[in-house]
Amino acid sequence: MGAFDFVRDYAADCPKCGRQIVEWQTKDNVLPYLNTVGFRTVDNFSALCPDCKTLIFIKFRTKPPEQREHSDYGVAFVVYRAVEDQDDEC
Numbered sequence: 001m002g003a004f005d006f007v008r009d010y011a012a013d014c015p016k017c018g019r020q021i022v023e024w025q026t027k028d029n030v031l032p033y034l035n036t037v038g039f040r041t042v043d044n045f046s047a048l049c050p051d052c053k054t055l056i057f058i059k060f061r062t063k064p065p066e067q068r069e070h071s072d073y074g075v076a077f078v079v080y081r082a083v084e085d086q087d088d089e090c
């Protein structure tokens with residue numbers, strides 16, 4: 001038995017019976033503690049269809065290169081003064 005968070009604001013149809021699933025769980029967070037999180041904050045979540053008991057996994061899909069927009073990219077980190085003036089400090 002593991003802890004998990006609830007995922008809100010996401011709906012998908014069960015691929016087997018077509019029932020709309022709106023209650024999901026995720027274990028993506030480092031310290032899962034039965035919080036409710038928005039689906040945009042996690043990459044993976046899952047649900048058990050209440051009707052047909054199919055286990056459905058949802059995974060964030062990155063876009064293929066031809067669909068990527070300039071705004072899909074952002075600064076991940078920076079390295080200051082990586083190539084100049086490494087003479088002082090340390």
Ligand SMILES: [Zn+2]
Pocket residue numbers: 014015016017018019049050051052053054
């Ligand atoms: Zn189903």
